[in-house]
Amino acid sequence: QVQLQESGPGLVRPSQTLSLTCTVSGASINSGSYYWSWIRQPAGKGLEWIGHIYTSGMTNYNPSLKRRVTISVDTSRNHFSLQLNSVTAADTAVYFCVRDSGWSGHTWFDPWGQGTLVTVSS
Amino acid sequence: DIQLTQSPSSLSASVGDRVTITCRASQSISNNLNWYKQQPGKAPKLLIYAASTLQRGVPSRFSGYGSRTDFSLTVSSLQPEDFATYYCQQSYSSPPTFGQGTKLEFK
Numbered sequence: 542q543v544q545l546q547e548s549g550p551g552l553v554r555p556s557q558t559l560s561l562t563c564t565v566s567g568a569s570i571n572s573g574s575y576y577w578s579w580i581r582q583p584a585g586k587g588l589e590w591i592g593h594i595y596t597s598g599m600t601n602y603n604p605s606l607k608r609r610v611t612i613s614v615d616t617s618r619n620h621f622s623l624q625l626n627s628v629t630a631a632d633t634a635v636y637f638c639v640r641d642s643g644w645s646g647h648t649w650f651d652p653w654g655q656g657t658l659v660t661v662s663s
Numbered sequence: 664d665i666q667l668t669q670s671p672s673s674l675s676a677s678v679g680d681r682v683t684i685t686c687r688a689s690q691s692i693s694n695n696l697n698w699y700k701q702q703p704g705k706a707p708k709l710l711i712y713a714a715s716t717l718q719r720g721v722p723s724r725f726s727g728y729g730s731r732t733d734f735s736l737t738v739s740s741l742q743p744e745d746f747a748t749y750y751c752q753q754s755y756s757s758p759p760t761f762g763q764g765t766k767l768e769f770k
Contacts (some may be wrong), residue, residue: 590760603758643754650699650707650752651718655706656706
């Protein structure tokens with residue numbers, strides 16, 4: 542059973558870079574034809590897809606965040622990572638890492654990591 | 664971006680009730696629509712994908728219906744663990760987007 546676990550600092554200063562890692566266990570990140578996503582959720586609000594990466598390194602980002610986002614993958618460590626530059630208080634949220642699953646032209650998000658709260662504050 | 668509008672935004676119901684949540688897309692998305700359940704402090708959990716296919720392990724009291732722009736999630740007989748927030752999500756085009764959520768509360 543595939544499990545995902547986010548890790549990284551819970552507090553980031555404004556204008557700095559948010560960095561998170563998602564460690565995949567229970568399967569190789571290379572197994573199957575999966576994309577691996579980051580999704581965030583501000584407190585009491587809805588879900589926003591940040592972007593995803595394929596194990597080849599190919600990425601796709603949400604245009605609303607594209608200028609500030611980098612997602613990378615390290616297959617040797619079975620993890621993928623998120624960097625979000627120039628953060629502001631608006632980037633305060635719970636960040637989830639997720640596997641993009643699917644078949645026959647359909648995709649969905651499953652499974653999810655438990656999420657990690659990142660607060661942007663001085 | 665494709666916008667998804669859920670209704671209602673909140674819903675009060677009792678154990679045993681049948682409830683339906685709707686999700687309307689701003690353009691046709693075929694049947695590329697998924698439903699998730701989120702309990703407080705937890706990650707969302709996939710319930711239904713491709714509009715009507717129940718994810719493995721999800722109780723059969725959940726069902727999904729719809730295509731193109733109009734979709735629904737029905738719970739046939741609410742159980743205590745079903746009181747949560749529900750989100751629809753489209754995978755028709757990038758970026759994938761979510762509805763604003765429907766909070767299902769005890770009456």
